Amino acid sequence: MGIVRKTKSVKILHDEFEKSLAAISVTTLIERFSAQMNKTTIYRVLDKFEDDGYLHSFLGKNGHKWYAKCNGCSSSNHSDAHPHFQCSNCGKVDCLPADVVIPKIPNRIVDVSQVLLQGKCEQCYS
Amino acid sequence: MGIVRKTKSVKILHDEFEKSLAAISVTTLIERFSAQMNKTTIYRVLDKFEDDGYLHSFLGKNGHKWYAKCNGCSSSNHSDAHPHFQCSNCGKVDCLPADVVIPKIPNRIVDVSQVLLQGKCEQCYS
């Protein structure tokens, strides 16, 4: 499974994620590339990028979908259990290299943890 | 601001949250009380309950809204910075009394943290 053909859409989206490490929301991509491709194509290409282990996805503060580059993932091995940070001032979203500290919960098994931090980013931090 | 009038809808929803400490999703409430009130009313009453510091809200794993009782909050003073736990087996969602451990991020100010843990709850933990 995964990307097979190097189409125009695939190249454009791939280039966009290579430009920077920041996460990008789906709605941003749809708006940004509305002249180049259909939103359905964007959803489908992102889906495949995730299958391939090239991108991972998560939900921002409104429950909307964001994508960011993986770090050493493959189609068979995803490990993206890191926190994400959304700046309340400029809206930028980043992956944080920090470890997630899972609190000890008696009689429960924790499999997945989603952590979204909000505040001021490096640029907006005065 | 907040709830002023004791209407039938307000009483029904209040009673529902008094029954148990577990969180309830908006869609569950809409389905459960479809015979008693309109979904718009449910959204509006929950909104006010949150304003009043009686309930707090958060997003579940699909980005859909959940509500749960606050613990000592008021309209002027909300402090609901605890993690939430969603059971992947039975779907139940709870507030966790544990503290959120915010990782140290250089040059960033963290104001809010959303933590959603997923796994097996007490009942589903074999």
Add this chain to the structure above:
DNA sequence: TTTTGTTTTGCACTCCAGTTGCATTATTTT
């Protein structure tokens, strides 16, 4: 390079959580 088989795309639709405007109804105040 042309033909062939397969994948990808665009389009028009559907779905669903959540929201809004407005007329009607319920509650509170006088």
Add this chain to the structure above:
DNA sequence: AAAATAATGCAACTGGAGTGCAAAACAAAA
């Protein structure tokens, strides 16, 4: 009881996300 105000129901709308299918693009074979 009447007046003032707040809550409700309804229907329509919004916006993110997903689908089915015919047309277009691509890769590989001829």
